[in-house]
Amino acid sequence: MGKALMIQGTMSGAGKSLLVAALCRIFANLGYDVVPFKSQNMSLNSAPSIEGGEISRAQYLQALACKKKPSVRFNPILLKPEGNLRSQVVFMGKPMGSVSARDYMLSRKEELFRKAVEALKALIGEHELVIIEGAGSPVEINLKDYDIANMRVARSVNAPVILVADIDRGGSFAQLVGTMELLSGEERNLVMGFVFNKFRGDPSLLKPGFEFLEERYGKPVLGVVPYIDHRLPEEDSLAEFPKVKGDLHIQIIKLPHISNFTDFEPLHWANGVDYVTRAEEISGDLIIIPGSKNTVEDLLWMRENGIEDAIIEAHREGSFVVGVCGGFQMLGEEIVDDVESKRGKIKGIGLLPAKTVFSREKRTNYLRAEVLWEPAKGMMVEGYEIRMGRSTSDKPFSVITSINGSGAFEPEGAIGKRAFGTYLHGIFHNFAFTERFLNTLRAEKGLEPVKVGEWSIEEEIERFASVVKRSVDIDYIIEGLGL
Helix, strand or coil: CCEEEEEEECCCCCCHHHHHHHHHHHHHHCCCCEEEECCEEECCCEEECCCCCEEEHHHHHHHHHCCCCCCHHHCCEEEEEEECCEEEEEECCEEEEEEEHHHHHHHHHHHHHHHHHHHHHHHHHHCCEEEEECCCCCCCCCCHHHCCCCHHHHHHHCCCEEEEEEHHHCCHHHHHHHHHHHCCHHHHHHEEEEEEEEECCCHHHHHHHHHHHHHHHCCCEEEEEECCCCCCCCCHHHCCCCECCCCCCEEEECCCCEECHHHHHHHHHHCCCEEECCHHHCCCCEEEECEECCHHHHHHHHHHCCHHHHHHHHHHCCCEEEEECHHHHHHCCEEEECCCCCCEEEECCCCCCCEEEEEEEEEEEEEEEEECCHHHCCCEEEEEEEEEEEEECCCCCEEEEEECCEEEEEEECEEECCEEEECCECHHHCHHHHHHHHHHHHHHCCCCCCCCCCCCHHHHHHHHHHHHHHHECHHHHHHHHCC
16 A cells, blocks of 8 residues: 655645656655645646546646656646636546536536545555645635545545645745644644745845744645756746747737637747737737637637737738647637537638537547648647547648657648647657747847757656756655655
C-alpha cells in the first residue's frame, strides 16, 4: 500500500500546480514510483491522455514530471467553463454534458466525488506515492461544505497536507493563520507544515513569522521557494495575458472562451505577443485566432464587436492570419454546429477554404504530420488535437502521418492567401517550424532572421525541481510519510 501527500494553497495562484510537478520529479529522481492526482480541476487548457481521453494540462505536466504517461485517473473530474455559469463536465476523460454551477454543486458533484476517491485509492494501492493537488483555498466559507478538491480528499485517504502561500503577493502569514484558524481540529492535524512560495529576498528576515507559526500550531516551515523564472505552463485560472509588441507585431485574439493558449508560449519567448480584445487594436503583422471552448459563440462575439471585420481589413492590408483548432474553424467558410452551440449553420470569416461540421464524438489524439504550407513544406511537426469539429478543405495545411503512434494518412487544416489554419495544438512548440515561419514574416519586413532558441519541457521540469529540492526539506517529508 502506497502513501499520499497533498499540496494545498491558501488561495488560487499560490503555485500548487508547479510545486506538485517539482515534488513529482524530485521523488521520481529519488527512485520512487510516484503519480499525481487532482480530484477536480477547472481549466480550459487540456491535453490528451494515454487512454484517448482529456485531462487538465496541469496534471499532464505533473505526469511528465513523474516520468509517467498522462492518465485520466490523475484528473477524474475536469470542468471546462462555457460561460453563463455553465461548464462542460468531463469525467474520466469523456464529456458528460453541460451543467449550471448550481446544478453541479447540488446534484452531480457528490456522485463524481465518490468515484474520484475510488480512483485515488486505486492509485495509492498501485504506486508508492501519490502527490495530490488541491484547488483554490480549502477554507472558503461559502464553498467548504461542497468542496471536493481539498480537505475532504485528504481526509478520505488520511494524507498529510503541506500548505503553500504565495509570498510574492503579500499577506502570506495572515493567509496561513487564517487558513489554519478556519480548519477543523481534525483538518489541522493533517497539516504537516508550510511552504512559502515565490520569495524575492533574504529568507532570514522571515524568521519571526516562522517562529510564530511553529509556536501557535506546532507545525514547521518546510521551505522558502525563491521566485523562479521558467517556461513551464502555469494553471490558467489566474493566467496573465501579455501585451508585448516585438519586432513582429503578433496579435492574439483573447476570446471569451479562449482555450489552450499555452500553444503560443514559444511565440512569446521568441518575439513577444499582444493579446487583444477590441477591433480598434487590430493591426498586427500576424493575427492569431486561438482555440475556443465555444467556437460559434466566440465567432459571433467577434462579429458583434467588429473584430471579424477588423481582421478581414487587416488581412486585406497585408496581415498574415492563423487559426488554431476553433480559430481555424472560424476562419473557414462555414460551420454547422448542432452539438456545442446548437446554432446550426453559421457563416465563417471566409479567409480559408474549409467547411466544418461538429460531431458528438470528441477526438483527443497525439499527432505527427507533414506540413504542406509552401514556406515550410515537407517539415515534420508534432502536436495534439482536442476537437469535436470535422473540417474538409481542398487545400490542407498538413497531412497527419501518425495518430497516437500508429500510421495514418489524413489531411488536416487549410491554406489560404496569407493565412493558414490547423488542428495541431502545440504547432509552435516545433521550434524549427516556428523559426521558419517567423523568419518568413521577418523577411517581408526587411528584418534580419532570428534563431529560435530550443528548450524542452523536460529540461524546464528538471531545472525547476532542482531549485525546489534545494529550498524544501525533502528529508522531513520523506520521514513524515514513512517512506
